[in-house]
């Protein structure tokens with residue numbers, strides 16, 4: 001095939017310049033195996049960003065590959081106007097993963113998280129007859145025409161005006177927000193901000209509230225315990241539906257629960273899943289109660305590829321692997337190991353301002369000064385490049401671009417975590 005240089009040139013010549021790439025020196029990946037990926041020279045990298053939190057059970061997992069291959073050879077496309085066993089069976093298996101008694105029992109498949117969120121908010125507007133929606137500042141829900149309004153990253157300059165009817169509540173960021181880790185009442189205060197918005201910025205009746213329980217792109221901001229419970233009450237008092245965006249936090253990644261919201265003791269009205277579900281293959285879903293699902297009977301909605309048989313066969317294999325290979329437990333154990341190691345590094349290096357997360361969804365925030373918390377963006381980029389040289393891929397994000405995002409495939413081993421911590425230590429040491 002073409003070399004990295006040739007591919008870079010092809011991309012420059014033929015692809016939209018808005019598509020950006022990580023790393024100054026272009027990195028082309030030609031092969032993947034479990035938690036590892038390989039460039040054209042055969043150099044191995046430990047992928048601790050898992051694509052973008054998409055590779056849940058490992059690159060090219062043999063059972064995932066076999067399921068996809070088999071389906072490609074059987075029938076690769078039907079659309080929803082015909083019945084297909086893989087699609088219906090996946091719906092049943094996905095529902096079986098919802099908490100007992102949640103009533104979450106209907107699935108609508110789409111291709112991406114953005115589409116699924118679009119559909120979720122559409123259902124909430126149809127169900128409630130209300131228009132206003134609340135999301136969190138610093139939240140990420142997609143880049144579709146609908147989701148650009150809900151996604152709220154201060155430093156992302158959108159080309160279009162924000163959508164009407166969208167209100168952004170305070171980001172419950174206890175590292176940088178007005179109510180910090182040392183405030184025992186922070187969850188309550190952040191929840192009150194949602195109530196304030198409902199009271200002052202809406203007609204008092206809202207369609208929905210949507211949030212990630214750990215903000216992903218926004219830099220692994222963990223919602224405080226007790227926050228969602230209070231917010232859900234305010235939202236329901238205003239007639240709104242509660243939407244859990246589990247695109248990054250689902251399928252065991254938080255370690256303690258299959259779904260992130262379970263760790264907060266709440267039951268959403270709508271759950272949105274994507275990314276890890278297809279292990280990198282495009283598939284997403286909106287999961288609702290039956291009464292919410294019924295709204296879709298009154299108007300036409302259609303999605304040509306949503307829930308295509310190949311992606312569904314692959315997702316079925318993924319769900320099975322998560323159970324068979326104890327993936328959630330591994331996410332918990334490796335998460336603890338990572339956290340312990342990163343906290344040690346924080347003691348060693350002043351520029352590590354905050355380490356936070358749950359399971360294998362970890363953030364490390366780089367600052368120039370622990371008191372002023374001035375973001376160390378250049379330093380973050382430098383460490384990222386050095387890690388890459390040493391065979392470690394790592395994600396980056398956050399409001400200010402100074403947060404490392406560590407979300408590896410959940411099959412990562414103990415030795416891998418030791419390697420990752422060692423490489424990070426060396427890269428930090430060079431700063």
Ligand code: PMP
Nearest residue numbers: 112113114140141142216247248
């Ligand atoms: N929600 C969350 C929490 C996400 O992280 C993302 C993608 N980064 C999306 C929604 C949008 O998903 P997609 O890119 O598949 O449209």
